[in-house]
Structures are given as C-alpha cells and as structure tokens.
Amino acid sequence: MATPFRLYNTRTRTVEDFEPLVPGHVGLYVCGMTVYDDCHIGHSRAMVIFDTFVRYLRHRSWSVTFVRNFTDVDDKIIERAAEAGEDPLARAERYIANFHRDMRELGLDDPDLEPRVTATIPEIQALIGKLIERGHAYAAEGSVWFDVPSHPEYGALSGQQVDKLRSKDPGVGKRHAADFALWKAHKPGEPSWESPWGPGRPGWHIECSAMAWSTLGETIDIHGGGIDLVFPHHENEVSQSECAHGQTYARYWMHNGMLTVPTGRKVGGRATGDDTPGGDEPAAMKGKMGKSKGNAVNIDVLLREYPAEALRLFYLDTHYRSPLPFDADALPTSLGKLARLYEAREAAEAMGGEEPPDDVARSLGADAMRVLELARAFPSALYASLDDDFNTAGALGHAFELARAINRLSNHKKANQRGGPVVAPALAAFSLLSKTLGLMTLSTEEFQLEIKAKRLPRLGFTSEEVEGLLQQRAQARANKDWSRADQIRDQLEEHSIAVMDREHGSEWRVRL
Ligand SMILES: [Zn+2]
Incomplete structure (x- = not known):
C-alpha cells in the first residue's frame, strides 16, 4: 500500500497532503x-x-x-x-x-x-x-x-x-x-x-x-x-x-x-x-x-x-526548497560527513556478542542505551522527515546523530566484544538510508578504494609511493629502528595519510 505524504505546492504556497489522480500512482x-x-x-x-x-x-x-x-x-x-x-x-x-x-x-x-x-x-x-x-x-x-x-x-x-x-x-x-x-x-x-x-x-x-x-x-x-x-x-x-x-x-x-x-x-x-x-x-x-x-x-x-555519494549528500543535506550555497568548503565538508557515516557503520560491523540487546545496552551504559534507542526509532524518524515535504536534511540529521552515538559507543572497551546486538538495528538503519537516499551504498572497502583513487592525487602521492614508504617502515620496525619508523609515519600523517598497525601488518587511509 502506498503510504501518504505531504508536499509543498508552489501553486497554493502551502504544504498539502498529496492526493494522486490514480490511487497508488504518481505521474511526475x-x-x-x-x-x-x-x-x-x-x-x-x-x-x-x-x-x-x-x-x-x-x-x-x-x-x-x-x-x-x-x-x-x-x-x-x-x-x-x-x-x-x-x-x-x-x-x-x-x-x-x-x-x-x-x-x-x-x-x-x-x-x-x-x-x-x-x-x-x-x-x-x-x-x-x-x-x-x-x-x-x-x-x-x-x-x-x-x-x-x-x-x-x-x-x-x-x-x-x-x-x-x-x-x-x-x-x-x-x-x-x-x-x-x-x-x-x-x-x-x-x-x-x-x-x-x-x-x-x-x-x-x-x-x-x-x-x-x-x-x-x-x-x-x-x-x-x-x-x-x-x-x-x-x-x-x-x-x-x-x-x-x-x-x-x-x-x-x-x-x-x-x-x-x-x-x-x-x-x-x-x-x-x-x-x-x-x-x-x-x-x-x-x-x-x-x-x-x-x-x-x-x-x-x-x-x-569526489565520490558521487559526497555530491549526493551535499544536495540532500539541505532542504530541497532552500537555496544551496556552494563554495570551496562545500564538498570537503560533505565528504567528511559521508566518511563519518561509513566509519560508524564499520565500527558497528566490527562489534560482536550474542546477548539480548537490552541486557547488553543496560550493562554497557548510557552510550549503548542511546544507540539502541536512536536505531530503533530511526525508520519512523526517517519516514516522518521524508513524508513531510521530502525533508532529506531532517532524515540525514537522524543518521548523523546515530553515527555519532555509535562512534561514542565504540570508544568503550567492551563494546567491541559485546556491542553487536545493540548496533544490529543501527546497521538496519544504515541499510534503510541506502535504499531511500542512495547513500552508504558501498562496502567499506569500495568506499576506501574510491577515496584513495580520487583524493590521493590531491595529496601529491600515488598508492605505490605510500605502499613503498610503508614497506620501508616495516623494514625499519623489523630492524628496531623506531625513529625511522616514526619518521615515516609522521611524514604520511603530515599529508593526511593515516597509518594503522594491525596484527597482519599496517594499513593506511586518507584522512577526511
Ligand atoms: Zn520545461
């Protein structure tokens, strides 16, 4: 069943209930x-x-x-x-x-x-x-x-x-x-x-x-x-x-x-x-x-x-009827916001655990309770925004709030082992965001690859150069030459390239 929505009508200059000519069908x-x-x-x-x-x-x-x-x-x-x-x-x-x-x-x-x-x-x-x-x-x-x-x-x-x-x-x-x-x-x-x-x-x-x-x-x-x-x-x-x-x-x-x-x-x-x-x-x-x-x-x-989704977010982050200012900061800002959403989803995906969500949330504390509350309310909040004169900025506001709550929760040590059930509805929320607004449609890996392909040249590096420096750093670490290893990390950091040391080796990302 098609669900009702409201729309501002330039002709009447008011927000009206949408009534189609043919039930369930929109001719646009x-x-x-x-x-x-x-x-x-x-x-x-x-x-x-x-x-x-x-x-x-x-x-x-x-x-x-x-x-x-x-x-x-x-x-x-x-x-x-x-x-x-x-x-x-x-x-x-x-x-x-x-x-x-x-x-x-x-x-x-x-x-x-x-x-x-x-x-x-x-x-x-x-x-x-x-x-x-x-x-x-x-x-x-x-x-x-x-x-x-x-x-x-x-x-x-x-x-x-x-x-x-x-x-x-x-x-x-x-x-x-x-x-x-x-x-x-x-x-x-x-x-x-x-x-x-x-x-x-x-x-x-x-x-x-x-x-x-x-x-x-x-x-x-x-x-x-x-x-x-x-x-x-x-x-x-x-x-x-x-x-x-x-x-x-x-x-x-x-x-x-x-x-x-x-x-x-x-x-x-x-x-x-x-x-x-x-x-x-x-x-x-x-x-x-x-x-x-x-x-x-x-x-x-x-x-x-810029990734296409950064442009999409730039447009959807302002109500469609409002003027949209575009300057040199506009797309970097949108890209940063998009990256925060992907980071939150990645953090949520990394969380494990199998206890009932309400029990985990209570034992993890206020940040976990907040995630659970926001994630469960997300579908109705998103629909309420979009059904009210297609307020995409309002819908995105709910997504950003949820992402911030997940990022706060991910700072808790126990969240990684036990937070999974709490963030499960948040993952469903992000998937709803993908279906409705066309954002977060990529996997973390795809998103990172696109960022590297599009942002790295602006930092004056190629992927090969970064990989080469990381190999030198791995060699320096193997030789216990800590100052050389730190020097390479600092050099990359200076150019907004973050190095993360993992069990299986070092990874790198463009900082947004
Ligand atoms: Zn025309």
Whole structure:
C-alpha cells in the first residue's frame, strides 16, 4: 500500500497532503536539460533531488512514472553551435550523451521516459493547433503567439501581473507585450520543420506542455523543476495546457531552490531562447550558478575528485526548497560527513556478542542505551522527515546523530566484544538510508578504494609511493629502528595519510 505524504505546492504556497489522480500512482514531469553544454553542479541539484524523490516514493510502494525531457533545439544550442561551426542537432546529441554519462557516474537511475523536442514536433503542432482553434493563439508572419490576455488566470502560479510585464522581444505581429511564441518562423541556418503556419521551430515553453501531455496525459500529478523556471516557463506551460485541454495541468508544483555561489552576483534565469517578457527577479535566484556567468563547475570535473555519494549528500543535506550555497568548503565538508557515516557503520560491523540487546545496552551504559534507542526509532524518524515535504536534511540529521552515538559507543572497551546486538538495528538503519537516499551504498572497502583513487592525487602521492614508504617502515620496525619508523609515519600523517598497525601488518587511509 502506498503510504501518504505531504508536499509543498508552489501553486497554493502551502504544504498539502498529496492526493494522486490514480490511487497508488504518481505521474511526475520534471524539466530537464537544455543540451548546449555540459551539466554543472547547479543543474544536477534538480536531477539528484527528483531521482531521490522517485527512489523514495517507490520504496514507499508508489508506482511512479517519471518523465524528464531534453530541450534539444533552442536559441542557445543554435548560437553555440554556430560559434563552433557545427550542426546544432549534432551538438545537442553530443551533450545528451555527456549528460547520460554524468548521471550514471552520479549514481542516478534513468527516468522512465526522456522525451526530446525534436521527437515531439507532431504533438507540439497539434497542441498549437488546438490553442488557435480555441482562440488562445494567433499566427502572424510565420510565427504563432500565445494570446496572454485570453487567459485571465495567467500569473496565478508565479504571482506576476500581466499588465506589469515588459517585453524583451517585440516580435513581428505580436499583439500584447506579454504574448510569447509557440512557433518561431524559420530563420536561415536554423533547424526547422514544416507546419501549417510555415516552416519553423517550437518556442521553448510549448515543448513541455506537449511532452507532459504525450507522456502523462492532460493532467499530471506533480510537475517539478528549479524555482528559476516558475516564471515564465511554468506559468506559460499552465496557460498553454489549461487553455488547450480545459483541465488542471499540474496538481502539485514542486520546485527546488537554486545553487548559489558566494559572489552574490545576480545572474539570469535558465539560459535559453526566451521571447517572454521579464518579471521581477525572485530573491531565490540571487547568485545563481550559470554557464554564461563563467562560475559553473562541471559535474564530470567534480566526480574526478569526489565520490558521487559526497555530491549526493551535499544536495540532500539541505532542504530541497532552500537555496544551496556552494563554495570551496562545500564538498570537503560533505565528504567528511559521508566518511563519518561509513566509519560508524564499520565500527558497528566490527562489534560482536550474542546477548539480548537490552541486557547488553543496560550493562554497557548510557552510550549503548542511546544507540539502541536512536536505531530503533530511526525508520519512523526517517519516514516522518521524508513524508513531510521530502525533508532529506531532517532524515540525514537522524543518521548523523546515530553515527555519532555509535562512534561514542565504540570508544568503550567492551563494546567491541559485546556491542553487536545493540548496533544490529543501527546497521538496519544504515541499510534503510541506502535504499531511500542512495547513500552508504558501498562496502567499506569500495568506499576506501574510491577515496584513495580520487583524493590521493590531491595529496601529491600515488598508492605505490605510500605502499613503498610503508614497506620501508616495516623494514625499519623489523630492524628496531623506531625513529625511522616514526619518521615515516609522521611524514604520511603530515599529508593526511593515516597509518594503522594491525596484527597482519599496517594499513593506511586518507584522512577526511
Ligand atoms: Zn520545461
């Protein structure tokens, strides 16, 4: 049975009980990438949030149809391709491949459907035809415009007032400053398709109305995307779909906050061809990361230095609706937090013993009692957080608290021999965290290998060099040359490489 949850709805500006159109099923449409360049850490916030949201809903027995589109023809793609002297559709194709590579590397599942504009042209034209027929759109000089004053509810989602909108693009034959293009008349050098209004290509907003309609129907349960898309993109989608079908377009609007950079510079909205008049810049968009601003950090570059789970934790450790500041400390901090979780699990796995858990906890004392209490309460605490407007930061807070309690317990001498039964529910808790948030999915060994592969080069060492030094140290110890042995250990410690002496020899790890 699908379990109930609550969600903040941008349209009503309140947290609401989620009621699906079809019991047990969620139809989710998320605006995807405009593929003119590589995916940066700002873009992938939405990708990780909605991937995790879908993962969680499925864990809670919802059946989900998750649709995320590609904008593969657009002003920006055409512009960039012209600069590079290449075919715009070939450029889009290349960046779609790069995007898939990055998302796989990030550990994301593919959406159920990934429609593309260039493969949705008949549906887009059908929708435009319907809008003209119903008196909500008009053709002029080979373009088709949406007639904004024909839809009195325009502005309800974003709170914009039509009469205050300024026009960015006068547009040939456009009747009202707020009207926006559904179909753009062909210009030389641009990809174009035949249409009843002459050759041309779709405007940006109509594509999502058409793709949502063709994949999920006239009304969808949840429409997602970045908060920067509320106006004009989502506002326009609402008008297009509701005027064409006479039905509510999206029952819930779920928007993630922007990733912000410390410069505090104001940057534009989604870089795309946009003929829609601008409104006021929402406060949530101040300092947003953007390709065109030269402050973008690409995902593939970050993944060379950090495990994918460190990025995932970085995104999920802040509520999805809040702005997410990104600076030089952000990923090191997330990696440190991730390492604490893995360390706690490793410590718990090392504990043995077979007595009844409550008896052991009582005899080990307050720290053991705390672990038992937190671990047993963990599933309901995690579900309560995630069911309340998908509060991943709250859920992670419970995991960090449990990890700290385990680390405290592991300092007790007897915990290693007898603590096993006390930490058993904690191990189950970590496994629940893996299933729901996609964190701690690796074994300790896999995690350590990834850390060594990605962090060691930054410390100026190779694994071979570290192993070589440890062999020299083992030799020095065999020769009882303690000062040389200590000197090597200190040299490694200075470079954040920890040496642990075990029964069978020395091990080493990168300190995080
Ligand atoms: Zn869209």
